Amino acid sequence: MDALERLRALCLALPEVTERPSHGEPTWFVRGKKTFVMFADHHHDDRLAFWCAAPPGAQAELVAEDPERFFRPPYVGHRGWLGVYLDVEVDWAEVAEIVADAYRQIAPKSLIARMP
Template sequence: MTAADPLARLRALCLALPEVTEKLSHGEPTWFVRRTFVMYADHHHDDRLAFWCAAPPGVQEELVAADPSRFFRPPYVGGRGWLGVYLDIEAPDWAEIGEIVTDAYRQVAPKKQLARLDGASSG
């Protein structure tokens, strides 16, 4: 994995979470913990590289309003509050992206996996 490979970095963040699996969905790598929580987004071929993810209530609106050069309302799932995060920007903040991915996981993971995540975080 190189610093310039955003898919590899995103994959590593997602797969580090308890019981996450990766499958292709709509032709793109997608990460699941029973349900989808992150989807790589290069399939619209609009010259933008991004990912879409579940987000806590209000976060999409807050981040898009604060920095539309980094965040967007994704098609199809944006109406459900999902967040779009551009990866093709100069110097993505991977620590922040890690927090966003973890928050997405928390939106869909069953309680058992959340307990494992919280146990790993505090131990």
């Protein structure tokens, strides 16, 4: 399974998540409206990654801790969103936690309560 397929499976496993292209990339939405994860296939550089909503402070902490795996994405980085490189060795258990945290930042409490 490639990185996009694995990321897709993680996102679509969450309640009321849909996928559609946005800005030319696969993007996942809560209830078809609010973006929480966006795939970035060399979107603004030569790297494979995804961008996602993140809890307050997470972006700064993770980028400082491991800039080879995490970055501040363009356009949404100023809002605290996190960039995660997928062209390095990926810890998919950690990515699953990051995706779940992104969902929790965007989804209403009623959907968060239904998370697996």
